[in-house]
Amino acid sequence: MTNVMNRQILLASRPQGPVTENNFRLVEQPIPEPADGEVLIRNEWLSLDPYMRGRMNDVKSYVPPAELSAVMVGQTVGEVLQSRHPQFKPGMKVLTPLGWQLYGVAKGSDLTTIDTTSVPASYYLGILGMPGMTAWFGLNEIGKPKSGETLVVSAASGAVGSVVGQLAKIAGCRVVGIAGGAAKCDYVTGELGFDACIDYKAGRVFDDLRAACPAGVDVCFENVGGEILDTTLRLMNRFSRVVVCGLIAEYNAGQPYGYTRLRSVLVNRIKMQGMIVFDWKDRYAEAREALARHVIAGKLKYRESVIVGLENAPRGLIGLLKGDNFGKQLVRLA
Amino acid sequence: MTNVMNRQILLASRPQGPVTENNFRLVEQPIPEPADGEVLIRNEWLSLDPYMRGRMNDVKSYVPPAELSAVMVGQTVGEVLQSRHPQFKPGMKVLTPLGWQLYGVAKGSDLTTIDTTSVPASYYLGILGMPGMTAWFGLNEIGKPKSGETLVVSAASGAVGSVVGQLAKIAGCRVVGIAGGAAKCDYVTGELGFDACIDYKAGRVFDDLRAACPAGVDVCFENVGGEILDTTLRLMNRFSRVVVCGLIAEYNAGQPYGYTRLRSVLVNRIKMQGMIVFDWKDRYAEAREALARHVIAGKLKYRESVIVGLENAPRGLIGLLKGDNFGKQLVRLA
Numbered sequence: 245m246t247n248v249m250n251r252q253i254l255l256a257s258r259p260q261g262p263v264t265e266n267n268f269r270l271v272e273q274p275i276p277e278p279a280d281g282e283v284l285i286r287n288e289w290l291s292l293d294p295y296m297r298g299r300m301n302d303v304k305s306y307v308p309p310a311e312l313s314a315v316m317v318g319q320t321v322g323e324v325l326q327s328r329h330p331q332f333k334p335g336m337k338v339l340t341p342l343g344w345q346l347y348g349v350a351k352g353s354d355l356t357t358i359d360t361t362s363v364p365a366s367y368y369l370g371i372l373g374m375p376g377m378t379a380w381f382g383l384n385e386i387g388k389p390k391s392g393e394t395l396v397v398s399a400a401s402g403a404v405g406s407v408v409g410q411l412a413k414i415a416g417c418r419v420v421g422i423a424g425g426a427a428k429c430d431y432v433t434g435e436l437g438f439d440a441c442i443d444y445k446a447g448r449v450f451d452d453l454r455a456a457c458p459a460g461v462d463v464c465f466e467n468v469g470g471e472i473l474d475t476t477l478r479l480m481n482r483f484s485r486v487v488v489c490g491l492i493a494e495y496n497a498g499q500p501y502g503y504t505r506l507r508s509v510l511v512n513r514i515k516m517q518g519m520i521v522f523d524w525k526d527r528y529a530e531a532r533e534a535l536a537r538h539v540i541a542g543k544l545k546y547r548e549s550v551i552v553g554l555e556n557a558p559r560g561l562i563g564l565l566k567g568d569n570f571g572k573q574l575v576r577l578a
Numbered sequence: 579m580t581n582v583m584n585r586q587i588l589l590a591s592r593p594q595g596p597v598t599e600n601n602f603r604l605v606e607q608p609i610p611e612p613a614d615g616e617v618l619i620r621n622e623w624l625s626l627d628p629y630m631r632g633r634m635n636d637v638k639s640y641v642p643p644a645e646l647s648a649v650m651v652g653q654t655v656g657e658v659l660q661s662r663h664p665q666f667k668p669g670m671k672v673l674t675p676l677g678w679q680l681y682g683v684a685k686g687s688d689l690t691t692i693d694t695t696s697v698p699a700s701y702y703l704g705i706l707g708m709p710g711m712t713a714w715f716g717l718n719e720i721g722k723p724k725s726g727e728t729l730v731v732s733a734a735s736g737a738v739g740s741v742v743g744q745l746a747k748i749a750g751c752r753v754v755g756i757a758g759g760a761a762k763c764d765y766v767t768g769e770l771g772f773d774a775c776i777d778y779k780a781g782r783v784f785d786d787l788r789a790a791c792p793a794g795v796d797v798c799f800e801n802v803g804g805e806i807l808d809t810t811l812r813l814m815n816r817f818s819r820v821v822v823c824g825l826i827a828e829y830n831a832g833q834p835y836g837y838t839r840l841r842s843v844l845v846n847r848i849k850m851q852g853m854i855v856f857d858w859k860d861r862y863a864e865a866r867e868a869l870a871r872h873v874i875a876g877k878l879k880y881r882e883s884v885i886v887g888l889e890n891a892p893r894g895l896i897g898l899l900k901g902d903n904f905g906k907q908l909v910r911l912a
Contacts, residue, residue, distance in 0.1 A: 305845050306816075469840070482640075488844045502836020506803070510822045510852040511639050518844040 250275045253344035268558040276349045283332045287322040290575040291369035294492045306520045316344040321365045370572035371546045375403035378521040380531040382487045391416030393462035401428040403572035408465045420456045424567045469493045470501040477505035486516040547571030584609045587678035602892040610683045612662045621656040624909040625703035628826045650678040655699045704906035705880045709737035712855040714865040716821045725750030727796035735762040737906035742799045754790045758901045803827045804835040811839035820850040881905030
């Protein structure tokens, strides 16, 4: 490995509005050496997620912002190359917080070993990773769908939305997705088994949603925000729940959206609650097990959207924030 | 009583924007006769409440709209004059849904007898009535204040807000009110014992609120909405709660307010929940008893704002919706 260099993508500047490739910088560095208690990993998959947009801003959020000129933040799965920690041996597959780089050194305590005997390693970045757990806890702890209720989920073909909708179907709900374009909507109804899917790009969200939800909306699992959330609020039933999981529509906008339907929260006694999956980190194992059982039994379908090569990660994130991805967005690094 | 006529105020037209006196019509009618199971009541006090503005619109809400050319809706307390229901005798004081009129006939099942041995009858329209119960259930069931937390309540000198703040003080909170004008703010801190009160008319709500809440806001009990709620959202802590009890700022506006701080709900995992006191109607007795104990013990102070004469009720409601009242707004009818 003496001649091999590490490649890293740094956060070069903070975006003003939409993210551009100029916000990133690719650099080469020597591959680091693990110190005592550390592990050297070769990353195989990098996860791209909507939360990354928030981290690129220099504002107070649920975690500190990504630092300028530091490796861009993100989760990876990779293989242990060299270990100075007793729990890890070369060849083991691990989930890491190493971010946008080909190699990296992490403390053993920051790594999670993953079991790839029944599912591919990349699933630990998606349906068995943060997105899957976000769906699981947001739905079960806040949305609390009851059989016969109607659930609406935005970004329905995405890593979180696709799991939310399928879990709600298993729970006996009528499930209506919102996605961008006919291909995604066909996938959501045809493959994932949702009862209906609204193409927000067709520009008739309110009419289409009303037609798809004849009994109103009992649970709104919101990944997008902006006009989609404001419109859904018009159709919410009494004692309904809004899981505020993501407001991706706001991340790229220069101005925050002005929500005009908050009166529905009062009139319909809606419970609207924000969530960050970290709040349930002590219970990840429980969710991972339950989700893995469904995946192995074929009850949860899952789709990945793969970009090859670290240098293409910025383009991948930019596309994800515009909704260009189709399924969980990954970058193949090795 | 042969020569005495009933006087009624009818809803003459629905307001477009702010309520005007032209939306009402005063008429005289013969005093009605009770049928079997009914009771004739002479109203003594009429309650004026913010919810009435909503009832004047012809839109779906938590109760049907008030009907045009019908007696304007509202609660009263009055005295039984004549009874054809076994539970009621002349001279008894009752809580009624008879609305804006001097006399009325109600079914016995729509009446509640009230105990005026320790508190005045009018209290059953305020601190021991819907406003008091709204404060009690909204605070205890949704706001759930813990000792040491900071609570902010808008319309702080009003019938609901004054009770919310005093109950939160009893629970060990730092309590900050928002009210209009120095006189109300002085009352809120001097008489009601809140820790601070922001005068929203001074035009520095964000700066003043931030200064008054050095540890942020854990519970927002929202009676007003609009800019006050949007501003408070900027100061909410992680895992904080917003009780959406009233959005009076929106009732009179031609356009709904555009809330720009919903991202705070996500980032801070805020629980925002709408409430209507009717949802706890099976538990009114429990709240009334607890509140009465505090009132009799002198732990809950309470202020009434009295207008005399049915013909002045429209002016009273218009003033209430602009925040002109100081304490619970009542109309003395007899």
